[in-house]
Amino acid sequence: MSDDAREGRTAGHADARSHGDGRSHGDGGSQGAWTPSDIARARTAYRRTQRRRALLVAAVATVIVLGAVVLVVTNAPGWERARDAFFSPQRAVEVLPEVAAGLWLNLRVWIVASVVGLIVGLLLAVLRTSRIPALFPLRLFAIAYVDVFRGVPLLLILLLVGFGLPALRLPWLPVSAAFLGGLAIVLTYTAYLAEIFRAGIESVHPSQVAAARSLGLTRGQAVRRVVLPQAVRNVTAPVASMLVALQKDSGLISILGAVDAIRAAQIATTGDYNFTPYVVAGVLFLLISIPLTRLVDAWSARQGWRGQMRGIAGAGALR
Amino acid sequence: MSRASDGGARPGKPDAPLLSLRGVRKTFGTGAGQHVVLDGIDLDVAEHQCVVLVGSSGSGKSTLLRAVDLLEEIDDGQILLDGEDVANPWVDANAVRARLALVFQQYNLFPHLRVLDNLTLAPRVVHRRPRPSAEADAHAILEKVGLTHRARAYPDQLSGGEQQRAAIARALVGGPELLLLDEVTSALDPALAGEVLDLLLALRAEGTTMLVATHEMRFARQVADEIVFLHEGRIHERGTPTQVLDHPQRDATREFLRRLG
Ligand SMILES: Nc1ncnc2c1ncn2[C@@H]1O[C@H](COP(=O)(O)OP(=O)(O)OP(=O)(O)O)[C@@H](O)[C@H]1O
Ligand SMILES: [Mg+2]
Numbered sequence: 027m028s029d030d031a032r033e034g035r036t037a038g039h040a041d042a043r044s045h046g047d048g049r050s051h052g053d054g055g056s057q058g059a060w061t062p063s064d065i066a067r068a069r070t071a072y073r074r075t076q077r078r079r080a081l082l083v084a085a086v087a088t089v090i091v092l093g094a095v096v097l098v099v100t101n102a103p104g105w106e107r108a109r110d111a112f113f114s115p116q117r118a119v120e121v122l123p124e125v126a127a128g129l130w131l132n133l134r135v136w137i138v139a140s141v142v143g144l145i146v147g148l149l150l151a152v153l154r155t156s157r158i159p160a161l162f163p164l165r166l167f168a169i170a171y172v173d174v175f176r177g178v179p180l181l182l183i184l185l186l187v188g189f190g191l192p193a194l195r196l197p198w199l200p201v202s203a204a205f206l207g208g209l210a211i212v213l214t215y216t217a218y219l220a221e222i223f224r225a226g227i228e229s230v231h232p233s234q235v236a237a238a239r240s241l242g243l244t245r246g247q248a249v250r251r252v253v254l255p256q257a258v259r260n261v262t263a264p265v266a267s268m269l270v271a272l273q274k275d276s277g278l279i280s281i282l283g284a285v286d287a288i289r290a291a292q293i294a295t296t297g298d299y300n301f302t303p304y305v306v307a308g309v310l311f312l313l314i315s316i317p318l319t320r321l322v323d324a325w326s327a328r329q330g331w332r333g334q335m336r337g338i339a340g341a342g343a344l345r
Numbered sequence: 346m347s348r349a350s351d352g353g354a355r356p357g358k359p360d361a362p363l364l365s366l367r368g369v370r371k372t373f374g375t376g377a378g379q380h381v382v383l384d385g386i387d388l389d390v391a392e393h394q395c396v397v398l399v400g401s402s403g404s405g406k407s408t409l410l411r412a413v414d415l416l417e418e419i420d421d422g423q424i425l426l427d428g429e430d431v432a433n434p435w436v437d438a439n440a441v442r443a444r445l446a447l448v449f450q451q452y453n454l455f456p457h458l459r460v461l462d463n464l465t466l467a468p469r470v471v472h473r474r475p476r477p478s479a480e481a482d483a484h485a486i487l488e489k490v491g492l493t494h495r496a497r498a499y500p501d502q503l504s505g506g507e508q509q510r511a512a513i514a515r516a517l518v519g520g521p522e523l524l525l526l527d528e529v530t531s532a533l534d535p536a537l538a539g540e541v542l543d544l545l546l547a548l549r550a551e552g553t554t555m556l557v558a559t560h561e562m563r564f565a566r567q568v569a570d571e572i573v574f575l576h577e578g579r580i581h582e583r584g585t586p587t588q589v590l591d592h593p594q595r596d597a598t599r600e601f602l603r604r605l606g
Contacts, residue, residue, distance in 0.1 A: 236416050237453035241467035242443030242519070251470055255457045
């Protein structure tokens with residue numbers, strides 16, 4: 027198809043055509059059969075041995091470091107006692123159902139808080155960067171909100187919301203520890219997310235807005251169609267790490283008495299001095315956050331430069 | 346105000362130029378750092394005419410084009426489009442910009458959109474056209490600039506010349522009444538520059554009015570009805586390509602042409 031398109035153009039520009047062919051990445055197949063020359067084969071072989079050597083070095087280094095760590099830990103004087111107190115397999119199996127049930131609460135808090143935080147955070151960021159006069163009071167509110175909730179420790183917000191709001195005795199306000207704890211987390215994280223999104227919006231070059239406006243788009247259309255998509259793309263990595271942090275901090279609602287994974291583990295450790303439940307809770311958090319970060323990495327790689335490296339003019343392939 | 350057009354086929358309003366600048370002044374900065382970029386520019390572009398702006402780097406060509414597209418606020422003077430002063434802040438700037446099209450010196454393609462979507466964004470969002478008909482138009486224009494095979498690529502994946510042609514294509518989509526072109530051949534090899542030149546000549550034959558900034562005197566010579574030489578914020582010399590390029594009257598013009606070689 028591409029060849030037809032080029033063929034359709036004015037004759038007598040053979041130079042330009044072959045030029046275009048040279049530059050177009052990967053729509054070929056039309057070039058004649060090619061058998062690599064000796065030089066090319068030698069280079070390929072060289073690159074292969076280099077790759078093998080790199081792999082070997084990495085493997086040996088890993089084994090050495092891991093071995094050293096295991097030796098140091100297992101030779102520590104208190105290793106035996108620590109192993110029994112923290113890594114008792116039998117205790118782990120016993121407490122797993124309770125801790126997992128607690129983790130389900132963490133997950134729900136995390137999902138709701140993430141969704142609300144992302145949406146409200148983005149809205150606040152747009153609000154703060156908009157120039158609509160009627161929105162001025164809202165803009166002031168957004169600035170004050172972000173300043174306050176970024177500046178006060180999450181723990182303090184949790185205590186204030188968790189114990190302060192119920193004191194108001196508002197009949198319509200749910201007073202469960204999970205709700206109030208979630209609310210406190212949302213309040214704090216929304217402020218952070220708003221700032222990240224604002225940075226993203228401000229990172230889009232003004233010439234992009236000029237181009238959009240030049241095409242007749244209104245200010246709002248330019249923001250929605252040109253600025254925000256680029257802004258969100260620019261900040262996926264920091265936003266994602268914020269969400270991972272949020273997942274961990276969802277454990278703070280245990281302070282208010284909500285029975286989440288941490289609180290369940292805490293309950294399970296009272297009485298004996300076996301702290302295995304905490305380790306179980308930690309492992310469960312890891313089981314969620316590690317795949318999550320990998321997923322986000324993979325997704326943002328597809329969105330960003332890294333995923334497209336192959337196809338970007340000027341990116342090259344550096345050795 | 347010598348309008349150098351041949352005055353040939355110009356249906357419609359023969360007398361009122363499509364675009365007139367009157368005493369346009371533009372400065373950047375304030376106080377001691379103030380820098381007068383445009384210092385009382387008078388300029389007419391009649392319908393179907395191609396006016397070419399030349400002048401050394403920093404002489405204000407881009408600024409002038411951006412001011413016409415209402416992307417810069419001018420300090421004084423008038424920008425008359427069909428007789429209406431669009432520099433007035435109460436004029437609907439979006440409506441004016443939708444009638445004009447500017448090809449930016451730096452292209453300013455939208456990196457998050459494929460070439461095709463770069464072209465269809467304005468028709469879909471501004472003119473509320475359904476996607477299929479907008480894409481049909483876009484494909485026709487991509488064919489014109491020889492980019493059919495790159496329609497699904499992202500701007501980052503294009504060579505410099507391809508980006509430039511994509512930017513031209515994006516500007517052509519709305520069927521603008523006035524095309525503003527900023528250095529459209531700077532990134533093209535001679536063969537491609539020739540093609541873009543052919544394209545612009547074809548557009549002019551179709552009746553598109555153009556105001557073009559360029560450093561390429563060969564290009565200016567071929568496409569211009571009138572050449573305007575900007576120097577120190579003023580129009581220093583104007584006339585047909587023959588008058589300005591072959592028989593320059595002023596020292597500054599001669600010096601400028603001599604340095605270009
Ligand atoms: N936003 C701005 N703030 C301050 N100065 C500016 C701004 N935009 C342009 N200028 C200045 O105005 C002058 C004219 O710039 P302009 O881009 O119009 O030049 P030009 O004739 O297009 O140059 P070139 O041929 O290099 O593209 C330059 O001196 C430039 O530094
Ligand atoms: Mg310029």
